[in-house]
Amino acid sequence: MRLAQSSTATALAAAAAVSAASSSYDTCCARLAAALGDDIVTTTPFAETDYFSIQESSLVPACIVRPRSAQHVSKAVTILTTSRVPGCQFAVKGGGHTPAGGSANIQGGVTIDMKFLNATVLSEDKTSVAVGAGAVWNDVYGYLGDFNLAAAGGRNGGVGVGGLLLGGGISHFSPRVGWACDTVVEYEIVLANGTLVTVSGTSYPDLYRALKGGGNNFGVVTRYTLTAFPQGNMSVNTISYDVSQIGAVFDAFTDIAASPNFDPYVSLQTDLLYVPAAKAWSVTSSASYTKPVLHPEVFSGLEAVPSISNTSEITAVAALAAENPTPPLNWLFATLTFGTSSETMLGIFNALNGSLYDFNPAGGVTWSFAFEPLPSVMLSHSAATGGNVLGLEPEDGNGVILLVVHALTIYLPMGLTLTPTVLLVSALWPNSSSNDSVYRKGRDTFAAIKAVAERKGMLRKFEYLNYAGPHQAPLASYGTDNLDYLRKVSKKYDPTGVFQRKVPGGFKLW
Ligand SMILES: Cc1cc2nc3c(=O)[nH]c(=O)nc-3n(C[C@H](O)[C@H](O)[C@H](O)COP(=O)(O)OP(=O)(O)OC[C@H]3O[C@@H](n4cnc5c(N)ncnc54)[C@H](O)[C@@H]3O)c2cc1C
Numbered sequence: 001m002r003l004a005q006s007s008t009a010t011a012l013a014a015a016a017a018v019s020a021a022s023s024s025y026d027t028c029c030a031r032l033a034a035a036l037g038d039d040i041v042t043t044t045p046f047a048e049t050d051y052f053s054i055q056e057s058s059l060v061p062a063c064i065v066r067p068r069s070a071q072h073v074s075k076a077v078t079i080l081t082t083s084r085v086p087g088c089q090f091a092v093k094g095g096g097h098t099p100a101g102g103s104a105n106i107q108g109g110v111t112i113d114m115k116f117l118n119a120t121v122l123s124e125d126k127t128s129v130a131v132g133a134g135a136v137w138n139d140v141y142g143y144l145g146d147f148n149l150a151a152a153g154g155r156n157g158g159v160g161v162g163g164l165l166l167g168g169g170i171s172h173f174s175p176r177v178g179w180a181c182d183t184v185v186e187y188e189i190v191l192a193n194g195t196l197v198t199v200s201g202t203s204y205p206d207l208y209r210a211l212k213g214g215g216n217n218f219g220v221v222t223r224y225t226l227t228a229f230p231q232g233n234m235s236v237n238t239i240s241y242d243v244s245q246i247g248a249v250f251d252a253f254t255d256i257a258a259s260p261n262f263d264p265y266v267s268l269q270t271d272l273l274y275v276p277a278a279k280a281w282s283v284t285s286s287a288s289y290t291k292p293v294l295h296p297e298v299f300s301g302l303e304a305v306p307s308i309s310n311t312s313e314i315t316a317v318a319a320l321a322a323e324n325p326t327p328p329l330n331w332l333f334a335t336l337t338f339g340t341s342s343e344t345m346l347g348i349f350n351a352l353n354g355s356l357y358d359f360n361p362a363g364g365v366t367w368s369f370a371f372e373p374l375p376s377v378m379l380s381h382s383a384a385t386g387g388n389v390l391g392l393e394p395e396d397g398n399g400v401i402l403l404v405v406h407a408l409t410i411y412l413p414m415g416l417t418l419t420p421t422v423l424l425v426s427a428l429w430p431n432s433s434s435n436d437s438v439y440r441k442g443r444d445t446f447a448a449i450k451a452v453a454e455r456k457g458m459l460r461k462f463e464y465l466n467y468a469g470p471h472q473a474p475l476a477s478y479g480t481d482n483l484d485y486l487r488k489v490s491k492k493y494d495p496t497g498v499f500q501r502k503v504p505g506g507f508k509l510w
Pocket residue numbers: 052091092093094095096097098099103104114133134153154155156158159160161162163164166167168169170171215216219220221222466467505506507
């Protein structure tokens with residue numbers, strides 16, 4: 001994805017802040033440029049627009065490092081971590097899709113942008129694929145599709161391989177192969193002291209497990225080797241409903257998600273969209289099936305609910321993942337997990353409606369809520385592949401559901417009328433003045449829906465890191481044993497906590 005240029009005013013203000021930054025960054029950047037060359041290190045501050053959110057693209061680092069090899073990454077990390085110059089904090093950018101500001105970018109610091117490390121190479125026996133950590137999922141699906149293969153990754157092709165795999169990774173194929181991180185055979189990673197190591201089930205096995213959910217707390221991954229599996233075309237049904245059908249849609253969703261024989265070819269998401277300016281809710285189910293079968297029986301309940309539209313197609317994985325360019329927007333993510341229950345979903349909807357109905361900040365906001373099954377069949381794969389640290393077991397029960405809350409602040413010229421359909425493609429007025437009120441409303445609304453799930457006895461502790469908001473603590477949600485384990489592994493490979501102190505972005509262990 002390429003985002004349009006962020007506003008000149010924002011960039012100039014940020015650049016002015018950079019010019020006042022301490023000279024320690026000038027020294028770090030000069031050392032990096034001397035060691036790696038001007039074609040790898042850009043020392044003229046500028047706003048990188050290649051991020052999903054305005055909160056990220058409006059940050060201006062003192063310099064940007066764009067390594068072309070793992071050795072470049074190793075050199076950069078060595079300079080940044082062993083340099084006696086104080087400060088020199090840095091950020092690591094994969095596909096740039098985490099919305100929270102400072103996750104993969106850093107105001108006045110050093111950003112290592114992995115985007116040129118994006119090679120994909122299939123093994124001779126065609127059972128695995130080595131993927132540069134700066135690739136996005138489009139790169140992987142396009143490449144593997146030519147061999148009638150796929151790997152487990154983001155459903156949206158603009159998402160980065162780098163970040164998705166470190167946080168877990170929900171893919172269309174997850175019921176068949178597990179979390180995307182469960183399919184990583186090998187990591188090539190630069191550790192805090194600059195050494196480049198290969199990590200697998202037999203080499204650094206403790207780090208191997210920690211990387212499966214531990215985020216960016218252990219090093220800079222330069223390459224992932226992923227299991228590749230046969231995959232042809234798949235089908236997708238997109239069904240839109242009037243909000244009056246919401247109870248029936250939740251019932252049909254729950255029948256699928258709660259089934260003790262969850263069909264492993266199912267990839268389902270039910271989305272609610274709310275536009276306060278129009279006081280309009282819309283309800284859509286994206287019902288994908290990872291076989292080329294139109295209208296599979298498993299979706300008959302969802303299709304039986306009276307709909308506004310129902311389209312279906314057989315498509316290649318790469319074509320389905322191809323992401324439409326998104327205009328610059330402010331985004332807020334948050335997530336919670338709860339046991340499968342149509343009644344809880346309805347309670348959550350009522351709480352959302354109560355909280356958001358009249359909230360319409362200057363410039364407008366759109367809210368989006370995605371329900372996804374987290375079936376126990378998906379959780380059953382990790383044990384066979386070295387385990388992960390997410391703290392979820394198949395015995396926890398089938399049909400746990402993730403609720404993703406996205407708030408996207410959309411600025412519309414005054415007087416423009418809205419329908420939910422045009423909303424995401426409308427011309428925008430990128431002005432961040434409503435951020436604070438949206439954040440506040442987001443936190444209040446989140447607390448309200450969490451309370452609903454708790455009251456109904458359905459709340460689960462797990463908060464999925466890749467969907468979590470800045471106010472959440474996903475690593476702690478893995479449970480005390482897993483958190484202690486992650487801290488122990490971090491102390492072993494990064495005793496001074498470089499990836500916490502010097503890399504402030506992302507969810508931290510300390
Ligand atoms: C439109 C959209 C669709 C999405 N779809 C899915 C989906 O289908 N399934 C799913 O599970 N999630 C999905 N997500 C969530 C996504 O997994 C997370 O946002 C993820 O962190 C994005 O990874 P990235 O590399 O693009 O992000 P970045 O923002 O670049 O990185 C995310 C974090 O990972 C760290 N990081 C990245 N690369 C490296 C590296 N090589 N070494 C060390 N640290 C690194 C960064 O420092 C940062 O903290 C989606 C998000 C969006 C915005």
